[in-house]
Amino acid sequence: MASKTIDNVKIGMTWTSYMGSVxxxxxxxxxxxxxxxxxxxxxxxxxxxxxxxxxxxSSVTVYEWLQKHYTMMDRIxxxxxxxxxxxxxxxxxxxxxxxxxxKRIKESIDNDRPVxxxxxxxxxxxxxxxxxxxxxxxxxxxxxxxxSPDPLLYSNLGKSEIPFLFYQIFKDKTGVDKEKxxxxxxxxxxxxxxxxxxxxxxxxxxxxxxxxxxxxLKNKDYDLFGLSYILSVYNDSKNCILQYLGYxxxxxxxxxxxxxxxxxxxxxSKKYNRMAELVPFKTPADESIDDEKIYExxxxxxxxxxxxxxxxxxxxxxx
Numbered sequence: 001m002a003s004k005t006i007d008n009v010k011i012g013m014t015w016t017s018y019m020g021s022v023x024x025x026x027x028x029x030x031x032x033x034x035x036x037x038x039x040x041x042x043x044x045x046x047x048x049x050x051x052x053x054x055x056x057x058s059s060v061t062v063y064e065w066l067q068k069h070y071t072m073m074d075r076i077x078x079x080x081x082x083x084x085x086x087x088x089x090x091x092x093x094x095x096x097x098x099x100x101x102x103k104r105i106k107e108s109i110d111n112d113r114p115v116x117x118x119x120x121x122x123x124x125x126x127x128x129x130x131x132x133x134x135x136x137x138x139x140x141x142x143x144x145x146x147x148s149p150d151p152l153l154y155s156n157l158g159k160s161e162i163p164f165l166f167y168q169i170f171k172d173k174t175g176v177d178k179e180k181x182x183x184x185x186x187x188x189x190x191x192x193x194x195x196x197x198x199x200x201x202x203x204x205x206x207x208x209x210x211x212x213x214x215x216x217l218k219n220k221d222y223d224l225f226g227l228s229y230i231l232s233v234y235n236d237s238k239n240c241i242l243q244y245l246g247y248x249x250x251x252x253x254x255x256x257x258x259x260x261x262x263x264x265x266x267x268x269s270k271k272y273n274r275m276a277e278l279v280p281f282k283t284p285a286d287e288s289i290d291d292e293k294i295y296e297x298x299x300x301x302x303x304x305x306x307x308x309x310x311x312x313x314x315x316x317x318x319x
Contacts, residue, residue: 009024010024015236016237019040020126020144021116021127021144031078031170035243038243040244041245044184048060050062050063050204052226055230058124060230061124065084066082066084077174077175080169082166085097085164101167105167115129116167116168118162122160123143124160139151139157182251183319193207195208210302231275238272239269239273245265255319258315264307264310264314265311268304275300275301279297
């Protein structure tokens with residue numbers, strides 16, 4: 001019975017579990033070395049802003065994984081292959097998909113490449129598979145919220161409350177001109193800002209996501225845990241954008257003046273930090289929050305919409 005574990009695989013320090021998992025895999029594989037904010041910016045995922053109409057915590061992960069995850073990696077010259085299937089009991093061949101997934105993940109581990117996977121633990125976040133053991137029929141995993149997570153049974157791959165079988169294998173790297181990365185990531189950010197919805201009418205992206213956020217707060221029709229969670233995630237993302245724009249401004253010889261956008265995102269980052277402070281993460285869903293805090297969050301979100309709209313206009317003109 002074969003087994004192998006890749007040592008010292010760690011998830012990156014970001015609230016965006018997909019990119020934290022990617023960073024852990026790429027660093028382990030020798031394909032990335034650098035700050036998390038830089039990876040968030042270069043891939044473009046820092047510009048994701050998705051909100052459910054009732055602020056469901058699922059907001060941050062509801063987008064088209066296969067295409068976007070592939071193109072995020074391609075943007076920085078990482079060749080990857082992703083697979084996704086829905087674990088529907090009506091499907092006749094899902095077990096074959098799972099068996100193929102187990103095989104391909106093990107092959108990647110044998111090649112010293114950990115694998116990004118959806119929900120390797122009970123937490124509905126992305127994580128990493130870093131090893132396997134055929135005798136016990138288990139994968140060793142790395143989780144974003146547990147330093148010593150339980151192993152994942154081969155037979156439980158693709159089983160979760162949101163039962164998607166998703167894994168991404170990272171195969172090789174090619175050099176990409178930094179100006180192309182800068183331009184591609186900022187163009188993607190503009191696309192995300194202008195995108196009307198994520199995957200359906202219950203979720204809005206970019207500029208329209210602010211409308212969903214503000215309306216849910218004004219109507220007092222929202223998930224409190226979801227609110228605390230997405231504000232923590234997007235607080236981190238907006239700060240990554242701020243740092244990334246400063247980096248692009250200093251390093252690019254082709255992108256126009258970003259000083260105004262940087263100043264605007266500095267304000268946005270501070271306002272998100274305040275919003276996240278008002279509703280700390282892990283606030284119980286059944287706990288109430290006083291109207292004054294909700295009023296302040298609503299006002300700050302409206303201010304951020306105006307500021308971010310202006311910042312995106314500046315970025316558009318710089319390209």
